[in-house]
Amino acid sequence: MTTTDATDTLSVRRRGPSMADVAREANVSGQTVSRVSNGRSNVDADTRERVLAAMRKLGYRPNSAARALRSGRFHSIGVIMFTLSSFGNMRTLDAIAGAATDAGYSITLIPVPHPTQGEVSVAFDRLSEEAVDGVIIVVEAHLLDENDVVLPAGLPVVVVDSTAGGRYPMVDTDQAHGARLATEHLLGLGHRTVRHIAGPERSYSATHRREAWEATLREHGADVPPVLVGDWSSESGHELGLELARDPDVTAIFAANDQMALGVLRAMHEAGRAVPGEVSVVGFDDMEESRSFWPPLTTVRQFFGEVGRRSVEELLHEVETGERGGRTLVATELIIRDSTARPSA
Amino acid sequence: MTTTDATDTLSVRRRGPSMADVAREANVSGQTVSRVSNGRSNVDADTRERVLAAMRKLGYRPNSAARALRSGRFHSIGVIMFTLSSFGNMRTLDAIAGAATDAGYSITLIPVPHPTQGEVSVAFDRLSEEAVDGVIIVVEAHLLDENDVVLPAGLPVVVVDSTAGGRYPMVDTDQAHGARLATEHLLGLGHRTVRHIAGPERSYSATHRREAWEATLREHGADVPPVLVGDWSSESGHELGLELARDPDVTAIFAANDQMALGVLRAMHEAGRAVPGEVSVVGFDDMEESRSFWPPLTTVRQFFGEVGRRSVEELLHEVETGERGGRTLVATELIIRDSTARPSA
DNA sequence: CGCTGGCATGTTCACGTCAACATGCTGAGC
């Protein structure tokens, strides 16, 4: 019965059945198989059934490479991202993946092992092979600016949480708004001023949060104390927190992310300074665990899901219509828990 | 000068230059361009330079779809994963991405929005389109077993942290070993027995940890108290922790992950039970933040990176040679910090 | 009864690449 016994030889037969095979089996033309495969309506019910049966029998799977070659569309979007370590990136990626899937696109991850310039170039080199319809970049700004990394011309790009010199459409959490929320909350409670533990100097989001914190203090006529600079890790928050714990004047701390806030909490416990009794602490991100910190952390919630969804939306709009988007800001929300209170004085 | 002014019309010209365009520009045949593109040695230095110049001038990028069609290889591996929410999954994904990139493969994410059977099928449907050379599945076991989800025949698969009925090669953290380490550590400190907060009933890793905890207690002649069942979240750890805090006999708790351990810590603080003074707590995972919990958490470290790397290794081995792997176990390590101590009695 | 329109189905060809098979040239060896 079988027509291709030669297949049974030891030589690994990699290729699966093609349309032609299905067509032969169902006694129709390849084009009819194509129509069934794509759910076209103009196929007789009987014929369709016969074709579907043949597909099932042979285990036919459409070859996406051939489709992409034919149509010029890959139905895939690339995501360039640093080691997925960070909580926010994860959540963003998750949302991107979900939104892309819903839109019928798959996600190709393009990881950047280390955030050094050389490595970033490597990631972009991967793009030199045409394989995605567009790219979402989730990488710190300065790495894009300093590298004269040239993205393939005409490749739609959306940048998340970064500036990229304004060259591309971007989607971003409203960092400034969030930092303002946090600072005003503490000021509103009666604290004379607010200390800030910032993220790394060259980070886009860290910079925006720091600037907004400073601006808010000025607007309210509060002192602007020196910034402490961490590296996003809870370790750095802990170290800097110990430093702040030594200063009795410190009553309010705004950490640029929840991890550093966690480190601050630990430092305060170690130093015997009560939170929120003596010192109030606010974070940024609202990660899953923040509600279970001790005490549960007051923090600025970022809507990573929204950021991811919007960036896919923007990108696919450009992919499908050619129109470039502008800048999209996603709001934040202050989540008040138990790590903040009026100063005891 | 330009030959294709028609391109400038409004109609979006999606396709980039092809080999033929480069060939024309460099005055060589397409085959020569192909040879240069693939770094073959048998090309005259001058010619090569001319071709490279033409490529640069036109912004040529090889079309991966055409390559895949021609070669039958996609140089891409699919990763099926639940919402990337969990810390461990992220880290695993990160390692998978890194290892795949190093091997010249790209990663196609196939997210499963919700861990219900229907959704899993959807994810597998995506695979019905031929587009990856192999698949790594990071999904809880029972969802694979209960669905008669049939993977395309002949598609290499590696399963991570799951059983999948033993149908496929797997790479897994040695859950049992880790749970044993944790339990023996607490027993060794002098605790009479150890309470366990497990992950969800049907989770593969949760089950293995629970079983090993129980077995270890028995081996040491300790009481086997009832298990509490959480859902991996710090919230559930908190709730169950409050329950345990009420029982003065409880002196040692082994939580099945760090998040739940965090919830337990919070519960103990709220209940005024000192950690580790009155109650010792051990987690599982060693997430980045665990060292900054209050107190810093004693926990079982999982080597997610190793798991990811190994699974890629296994998969690519099968992709390239056709040989199926077996089962790979990755060891764990106990990280002792400040949340455990001898019982005060 | 012949004409037309609508529908199911078939045929042809190009998408971009690269393996396999020419071709043509240079120079070493006899």
Added chain:
DNA sequence: GCTCAGCATGTTGACGTGAACATGCCAGCG
């Protein structure tokens, strides 16, 4: 001077798909 090896380069065709363009059939209508 002739042969032939060795190398650079060219030509042809096929990978699997689907758009564009046939073809052929039947119903409806004047």
